[in-house]
Amino acid sequence: xxxxxxxxxxxxxxxxxxxxxxxxxxxxxxxxxxxxxxxxxxxxxxxxxxxxxxxxxxxxxxxxxxxxxxxxxxxxxxxxxxxxxxxxxxxxxxxxxxxxxxxxxxxxxxxxxxxxxxxxxxxxxxxxxx
Numbered sequence: 398x399x400x401x402x403x404x405x406x407x408x409x410x411x412x413x414x415x416x417x418x419x420x421x422x423x424x425x426x427x428x429x430x431x432x433x434x435x436x437x438x439x440x441x442x443x444x445x446x447x448x449x450x451x452x453x454x455x456x457x458x459x460x461x462x463x464x465x466x467x468x469x470x471x472x473x474x475x476x477x478x479x480x481x482x483x484x485x486x487x488x489x490x491x492x493x494x495x496x497x498x499x500x501x502x503x504x505x506x507x508x509x510x511x512x513x514x515x516x517x518x519x520x521x522x523x524x525x526x527x
Contacts, residue, residue: 420455425489427451428498432491439480439493445473448497457500465507472497475506475517482518487527496521 431451435444449469452458465471476493483492496502502524509517 424451424455424458424498428495429489431494432486432489435494436486439484444494445469445476448472448476448494452497452503458498458503461500461504461507465504467507471507471510475510478514478517479521481514483521490525490527492518492521492525492527495525499524 431444431447434447435441438444446469449472452472453462461467475497479493479496485491489495496506502521505520505524506517509520
């Protein structure tokens, strides 16, 4: 009986782990696709709509949006702040886009949306080791 319980527990933990890895991979893939799509058109208003659409459909990121009563205007204002000091790409990381696709960074941005652009960008750069 104990062995059966341990096997079921192992299968459950493996499933949760693989689901989390898959979710992270898919969000990273979407983020990189947006970076590539808007690399030469960074001020296109469709970018904000695409970011908001993707994060609002994700279970965890959508809950962060709801918790902070965030809307597309908040994402747009934060994007402008991040563009001021973080408008450069390092590998597949681009602060004004990548920052919205991570639970901890999105939460931080929305909780500190009134902070100045430089401190927000520095926090995101530190998080992504840039």
